[in-house]
Amino acid sequence: MTTDQPFRKTFPGVATGKKMFELLNPGADLPIEQRIDGTAYAGAWFEITQADYAFMLDILPPLFMRTGMFGMSEFKAGNVTSVFFGITIHGRRRWFHGFCDMSDRFAPDRMRAAIIAFEWHAFDSMTRAEKLEAIWILTPDDFKGTAEGGDAAASIPHQRDERAIIFDHGEHGTVTRPLDDLTDNEIADLLRPFTKGEQR
Known part of the structure; x- marks a missing residue:
């Protein structure tokens, strides 16, 4: 291959x-x-x-x-x-x-x-696709999924084949969002602990 x-x-x-x-x-x-x-x-x-x-x-x-x-x-x-x-x-x-x-x-x-x-x-930059892939890898299994695998994406009927995550959205509380729909600000917030060199 x-x-x-x-x-x-x-x-x-x-x-x-x-x-x-x-x-x-x-x-x-x-x-x-x-x-x-x-x-x-x-x-x-x-x-x-x-x-x-x-x-x-x-x-x-x-x-x-x-x-x-x-x-x-x-x-x-x-x-x-x-x-x-x-x-x-x-x-x-x-x-x-x-x-x-x-x-x-x-x-x-x-x-x-x-x-x-x-x-x-690009010391600290990644493409949007690379950032989304990193978020998917970093998200614990209990907070991500697809309709097929249950969990996060199951509550998004119109996007059931897409990867989705559950995360704390501050004042909006816990939200479920298809990975591809994350905003630039949400991506930055989710990656911030790791770009600062912190480990979960």
């Missing part, structure tokens, strides 16, 4: 410890076929700590290892495996994880270039 999915950042800030492992196992709400062939994962990346980078390097003999980059020998699904990067951006060393489709032998290099391009030009 060679995927044409774009590279996409899936977490704002640095994922540490437990959060990193949660992000290494995403997609439980996606179709089983996409999880089996790896399309649910390919192209996704996020920032990690140096300690977690070193920890993952020690788990198994790497599939490959180059300066500032190594791949896991245990594949996630299909041809997709975890690749870890150590990259210097604006004079500061940082560490990242990405899911690469290894049927494309240039995928790790293209992902590295995509990470550099994104982080070099």
Whole structure:
């Protein structure tokens, strides 16, 4: 499988410890076929700590290892495996994880270039789609869903196939909203704890 999915950042800030492992196992709400062939994962990346980078390097003999980059020998699904990067951006060393489709032998290099391009030009910015994906990943399972899976979206009859979340809307109390209908202000509020480097 060679995927044409774009590279996409899936977490704002640095994922540490437990959060990193949660992000290494995403997609439980996606179709089983996409999880089996790896399309649910390919192209996704996020920032990690140096300690977690070193920890993952020690788990198994790497599939490959180059300066500032190594791949896991245990594949996630299909041809997709975890690749870890150590990259210097604006004079500061940082560490990242990405899911690469290894049927494309240039995928790790293209992902590295995509990470550099994104982080070099946009320190704290993500596209709207990336922000929505991050909110979906960060929202606890009890506060998100679709009509098929119950929970949040079940109370929105006209949008029953769409992902929806339940969240505290301040003076309006708890509200249920389709993910794609969130306003820019709501997105900013939901991501604020993480963009400040806080962990839930």
